[in-house]
Amino acid sequence: MHPAPSVILFSTMSGAGFGLLAFLGLGLPVVTGGLAFGYFALAYLLAVGGLIASTFHLGHPERAMKAFKQWRSSWLSREGICAVAALVVMAIYGAGLVFFGTRIGLLGTIGAILSFGTVFTTSMIYTQIKTVPRWNNTTTPAMFLSICIAGGALLAGEVKFAVPLLILAAAAQIGHWLFGDRALAESGTTLATATGLGARGEVRAFEPPHTGTNYLLNEFVYVIGRKHALKLRIIALILMIAVPLALVLLGQSFIFIALAAISHLVGVFTARWLFFAQAEHVVGLYYGKR
Amino acid sequence: MTTLPTSTDRKLGLVIDLDTCVGCHACVISCKGWNTENYGAPLSDQDPYGANPTGTFLNRVHSYEIQPEAAPAQLIHFPKSCLHCEDAPCVTVCPTGASYKRVEDGIVLVNESDCIGCGLCAWACPYGAREMDAEEKVMKKCTLCVDRIYNENLPEEDREPACVRTCPAGARHFGDFADPDSNVSQLTAQRGGMDLMPEMGTKPVNKYLPPRPKDQSLKEEVDILAPFLEPITEAPKGFLGWLDKALDAMPGGPKGGSN
Amino acid sequence: MPKDQPNLDTSPPVSDEVRKTTCYMCACRCGINVHMKDGKVAYIEGNKDHPVNRGVLCAKGSAGIMQVNAPSRLKAPLKRVGERGSGEFEEISWEEALTLATEWLEPIRKEAPEKLAFFTGRDQSQSFTSLWAQGFGTPNYAAHGGFCSVNMAAAGIYTMGGAFWEFGQPDWDHTKMFVLFGVAEDHDSNPIKMGIGKIKDRGARMVGVNPIRSGYNAVADDWFGITPGTDGLLIMALIHELFKAGKLDLDYLARFTNASCLVNEDTKSDQFGLLMRDDDGEPLVIDRNTGHLAPWNGQGVEPDLSGTHRAAGVTHRPVFHLMADRFLDPKYAPEEAADKTGISASRIKRLAADMARVAFDEEIVLDRSWTDFRGKKHDKMVGRPVSMHAMRGISAHSNGFQTCRALHTLQIILGAVETPGGMRFKPPYPKPATAHPKPHGKVTPGAALNGPHLGYPHGPDDLMLHEDGSAIRIDKAYTWENPLSAHGMMHMVISNAHAGDPYKIDTLFMYMANMSWNSSMNTTGVMEMLTDKDENGDYVIPHIIYSDAYSSEMVAYADLILPDTTYLERHDCISLLDRPISEADGVADAIRWPVVEPDRDVRGFQSVLCELGARLGLTGFVNEDGSQKYEDYADYITNHIRRPGIGPLAGWRMGEDGLQDGRGDPNEGQLDSYIQNGGFWVSHVPEEASYYKPFNMAYQNWAVEMGFYDSVQPYIFTPYVEPLRRMQLAAEGHGRVQPPDHLRQQVKDTMDPLPIWYAPLSDEMIDCDEYNVHALTQRPMAMYHSWGTQNAWLRQIHGRNPLYVPTKIWEANGFEDGDWAKVTSPSGTITVPVAHMAALNENTVWTWNAIGKRKGAWALDKDAPETKEGFLLNHLIHELLPAKGDGMRWSNSDPITGQAAWFDLRVKIEKTDAPAADQSKPEFSPQESPVGKGPKSQAWKVGK
């Protein structure tokens, strides 16, 4: 899949942002006043920033409001609704903390659930896509959620949660990769089933329909950079997990945590780039490409 | 609407005959022409006279080679447009409801004025049947020529998709799969019409007729044809003897001697 | 309707108006409905009433809208200002352009009309352009047939009065076995596809004989991946088997072919090998009723295949005996053919057996009575439902003429020509060689030529030679090098004109042929010849006038450009005098008419010729008072009279009692009638006349009524071709007109009156072990030669062309996707991208024809893929064969017809590094575009 920077940025930022919001909602930590403002500002910056970034890849962002309609079937729609609900609930909750110094626990819990829910719905947008076997399995939400929680913990400065959660996230990410590497092969979808011609012999794509490129190839058949995948995976893991872990274990001051968070986000960004770049859409089979 | 209708009154779609398709791309261009001028935004082209020409097409013809174990390789031309799936994942993923499946005939369409151009439906389609128009930034797909098949401004015989009307080899058939007596249902039944990627669970309406067995003449069967080449004689002289006999046996007067 | 489902208008208006005309995105001439909105072309679809395409339309046809609007369209007359080839021009007015042309041409016509060489490409107005050239008085006129498929056409005419495509087609409705030789697409694009569709519908069988299994061959039930150049041998082996098994339609052969005619076998006679004739010159047969000699066409005669005739101590045998001798020769046994053809003996036998089974076990009988020319009544029509079709794959070889002859002979011995289920002719064909004119070449300064240029010679006397044996024509057509070059030899014009051999010319006037690019062999050499200067610094070919509609590669090489309209902007006439659109069941012709007006300063070329002809005072183009005879082409189409009652169009002519078909006087409303009828006219063949046309009196009478000929002229097929034997006789020393000594042997060897097979001529001049790979081109169905590339839609389908390499060579060279190869022939080298193809003869490589483009042409970006990775195979093909021991260089053509032998090409291939910037080699400097460049993006919609 074409790794569109806007989408990667969105998934990285909003994952962390909603993760942070979730922690804040759960009162981890309980902050009020200016500090709370700082936390919430960061969380909203990430979450809303991500959402805004995600509209960049829309052909018609001015029609974005129409996207809330189809919650009955569309995860994208559900994500939108969830995100707005989370942001609204958490805004009220946050206002309580910032301006009134009160924590409305129930609201916070609902907000936290909605925030997780947002990330879950995001992950389900990908998970439901059967055409991308790498995504179409439970490791995808597991990976999204665990990274979101770990990132949230890190940003919230909840080191005691962050450490195990980062390890968990690492496991989920590795699991997603390992599972994903076999997913297309195990999906049973091949050029043989794609063409229905498999029983007659080995099928090979001969000529593409057009000698030039097209939307499908640009969007779904992304092969550049795959050969660096292993290197990138290691870099992603180091930045996303190892460096932050090392940093928070070294010290828990703001600067350490801030650096850990930045490293984490860069790592997630890298992993998410791979999430797309390595994802093979079955339509590539029709073009003799993966 | 984004959820799928539980059932549609009719199931309109295409049968594509892989035994007959010669890969001429006529259906590709007539589709481009009709849909540029008709339903929704025109199908645009980028860099049309330049180094990297691309454009929106709703129907494209691939080609594949099959290498059987003990026969020469075969080439199959393979047209592909939207299959108007019964369980169309492209519809359910659509957040705006721009993508929908019509209740009356099962045609899957995009309501372009509602489309935000998120591309998700194209992600969800296993067949590469949807293309985002780079100029208009809305999702385009085969409409099954919904603006032809009911169009009272067209003569009755022309109320079929542009690609079907134009296909010189007659490799494309249009009809109602819900009607077991329709041409498309009959063809599917007789020729073993198949689904593409059945494992995707999309339940495509369009069916592909598999190529008939090829190169049967290579098979070393008991040679039923041998009698046809039973030599009458080996030598030219004998040939003339045979000729005389053969001609005598023919109607058309007694054989006269030569002078 | 559910509440969320939008309300859709499923009945929107389609267009303001439909204008029906004829497609010209290729030479198939389908009928089109041009949907107009706001006065502009909105959408093009097939015309369902049209006899050619019945509503279907190919990719090119549907893309016509992109052609009519192409940025590459020429805008105004151009005069060259830069060097030839540079593409630098200035726009001039039509008055200037015509004045200039007149200044160049007038003196030539007065002094030496042959100094004008007027050659046209694949246009469809040859009966008009040739009239113009005749009026001018030059013998140097031809269209493109010589480099295209004259072998097919001439072999068909000489053997049976018609060949495939424009003359004949399989009986699609009845055939049970269809065998296709060497066709990728053909002119009959849509009809062949429709026919294949019909065959598949009925579950009938299709066999493809082709080194490449794509397109039609991909859908064939059986594929014979033959070695190029060996079809003749395969066919001879099939005939051998059928003779051996006696699976022959003897009745048909006896009655309807010259197999029953007696051959003079007196070796001492100057008639040796010719048919014995009576005093009226009619060939003789032995009548089975009487056992005596009788004219072939005598009433009630039952020709015998067996009986011999003794005279002057010599036994004279019927042709059929000679056929038996020839075809039973063990050298034509399948076992002998297997190695060379690459097809096992058992498969050849099986194919022969299949043909025999279908022809004789599955015969079709139509309950239709008919009467033959001997007065015999037949109460039914018996069909041998084996049909065949072939084109350039067998014809574009130096053994192509004899291969095509062999193919027709195979059809004939099966009784499968003009019988149900076999091959059928399209009126006004069949028409035997004897009914065609002979070539004419008598030049008189200031006057017209003595007759039409092109025709069918019947012996040495008909050749276009001066008394001293030198060639009359610049292309050396109808000389001993290629005596039956019935379509001329356009591929030799530029090199002969450049060499001044047989003489120098002054003006090369060309129309619709991209001769500096894809239609030339040795393209690089041709570009040099066109730009070469003499010691005075003048161009060796002094003047070049060219008419094109688009900014093609050739435009840059002309001194004066006469810009043509596109096909939707002009009148055209697809005439019975030329290449009509008839089908087997109906005679038909068609027009084009301006469905849109040109928005540029361009003019229909034929109209320009009407005016130029008048300015030059050409015979036929001026009235008695010297004024212009035809105001424009529409005027010509309506008012020209070829023979009394016969004009360019056969529909809606004026008779004594009003409008009538076929014959009649001009009718001022004729074009309007065509337009009202959808742009065409068709008249159906009466049922009793629908088969056995050459022998069927009902057909003969109908043909006379329609004006195809002026008196009934039945004939029989001629598997034994006397004109060939007459040439041989000359080579054996008989007669006044003698071949030069160096050609005697070739004439004797190749001009056999019965089909033979010999290896392609170049094979013996080059090292076949070194050049061990055959290299071919195929036409892409969605692209027409070079024109398609300017089309924004079509060029997305075919914007590049790799060289397709079979598995064996692919693996031997260790090729991988994205690799490049150096491909070398005895005359050149190219460096090109490769791609793997398994469904391919193991010793053959190929590419799509004419995708590669010169930078700067066709209003494309200079880095368009067609000009980068795209390439032409033409650089490897030379118009001359490599030098033989005698130091002479022979033309790379069929020695009988002069057909360019494109597919004799042999190459060697090796892997090489990708060139810098993936630029295929050879690379040429860009031409200036006289029309600018196309837009960066387009979203087309006229009605809104």
Ligand SMILES: Nc1nc2c(c(=O)[nH]1)N[C@H]1C(S)=C(S)[C@@H](COP(=O)(O)OP(=O)(O)OC[C@H]3O[C@@H](n4cnc5c(=O)[nH]c(N)nc54)[C@H](O)[C@@H]3O)O[C@H]1N2
């Ligand atoms: N779409 C489209 N249609 C066209 C044209 C076009 O450019 N585009 N051009 C038109 C013109 S001008 C012409 S002349 C016709 C030509 O129409 P075709 O005769 O179909 O011409 P080619 O494409 O040259 O195809 C030649 C075929 O012969 C095969 N072949 C080559 N050598 C041999 C051989 O030795 N034996 C056998 N059995 N096969 C062989 C090649 O593989 C190829 O399939 O098409 C006309 N129609």
Ligand SMILES: Nc1nc2c(c(=O)[nH]1)N[C@H]1C(S)=C(S)[C@@H](COP(=O)(O)OP(=O)(O)OC[C@H]3O[C@@H](n4cnc5c(=O)[nH]c(N)nc54)[C@H](O)[C@@H]3O)O[C@H]1N2
């Ligand atoms: N390697 C290889 N080379 C081949 C062949 C092959 O099989 N292999 N095939 C050969 C054969 S059979 C043929 S017929 C030739 C064809 O070769 P060409 O006859 O050169 O073919 P086109 O590319 O059709 O070029 C004709 C020219 O006509 C122009 N034209 C198009 N429409 C109009 C119009 O309406 N009016 C005017 N005035 N001009 C117009 C085009 O712009 C173009 O410049 O190629 C030959 N070359």
Ligand code: SF4
């Ligand atoms: S083919 Fe693709 S676009 Fe068409 S209905 Fe099925 S999933 Fe949707």
Ligand code: SF4
């Ligand atoms: S691109 Fe348009 S049609 Fe497709 S899912 Fe998005 S909104 Fe729906």
Ligand code: SF4
């Ligand atoms: S049905 Fe209409 S829209 Fe669909 S592929 Fe055919 S022509 Fe195109």
Ligand code: SF4
């Ligand atoms: S028009 Fe018909 S034959 Fe041609 S590519 Fe399309 S389906 Fe195949």
Ligand code: SF4
């Ligand atoms: S075959 Fe195609 S390009 Fe040729 S005349 Fe017919 S529709 Fe036009």
Ligand SMILES: [Mo]
């Ligand atoms: Mo041609």
